[in-house]
Amino acid sequence: MTSSGTGRPGTSRDRGLFDGIAALHRDLAHGEDELHLESSLIRLLNDLLARHAAAPGAASPALRPRALRQVREMLHSQLNSNIKLDDLAAVAGCSKRHLIRSFQQAYGVPPHHYRTLLRLARAKSMLAAGRSVAETAAELGYCDQSQLNRHFRREFGMSAGGYARTVR
Incomplete structure (x- = not known):
């Protein structure tokens, strides 16, 4: 993952999350008290979960058949192109993980296969x-x-x- 085009590996595209981690790091370096640090950490983890994770055990509903057909049509029409999973997920209007799971349920194999x-x-x-x-x-x-x-x-x-x- 890279930050807004810098190409540096290991950085996040989520500027708010990055700023929260940087602030926590500064607070640790400046010796803030435990309550402040713990509260900052909890707030940071809540932001991380809210933005980037599904609830444990929560299954997203399968993609609509139309979205899956659009992905499949893109695969058929661009057979010799270097299609990216990001492109397919954008066509489907979902996350890459959700696309792979739904596509496999519908067609028996993940999109790349x-x-x-x-x-x-x-x-x-x-x-x-x-x-x-x-x-x-x-x-x-x-x-x-x-x-x-x-x-x-x-x-x-x-x-x-x-x-x-x-x-x-």
Whole structure:
């Protein structure tokens, strides 16, 4: 996580939370009394929980089917793009964690695996049509053919080239 574009790892985008932690740190360094420190810590923890955590055991309701369809359509339409989970969550209008859970409930796999399965189905048809493994990998957005082969082996137990030889 980075703070408003600085790119520094380990910093928060929540300026209020950052300011609260900094104030607590200053109070500790200046030797404030325990009541003050404890109250500041409790206030800080309450802010943290209110802003960034769900209540223990509280399950968020599943996403509306329309939101899930929009995510699925984005995955289908941008098969060769480097889609970010943030982008999918924005389309669904929810947190990344909630999106993953709801998508898996609806489609049986999380969004990243669904996309991999879409890419592999497309790769199979491209390879069967005579396209090379390298060309297929590049067109589907894989960084190289070894990445395509890893996914292919994991799902089908053979390399993309091996599959191409069996269907031609």
